[in-house]
Amino acid sequence: MQAQVKYESEVKTAVLGDRTITVKNLTPVLSPQEQDKRNREIEQRLFDVFRKYAGRG
Numbered sequence: 001m002q003a004q005v006k007y008e009s010e011v012k013t014a015v016l017g018d019r020t021i022t023v024k025n026l027t028p029v030l031s032p033q034e035q036d037k038r039n040r041e042i043e044q045r046l047f048d049v050f051r052k053y054a055g056r057g
Contacts, residue, residue: 006028006029011023012025
């Protein structure tokens with residue numbers, strides 16, 4: 001069973017013409033170990049994508 005993840009909330013509002021647009025960004029609050037683990041996973045996936053498309057074009 002996984003623990004409940006807490007999130008930091010960031011709200012930004014911008015006006016575009018006659019419209020007001022609000023964007024709410026939620027970022028998980030992780031332990032340093034969990035953050036390092038996620039960063040390594042993301043780096044590996046990005047590396048796989050770049051390696052797949054390297055040399056094309």
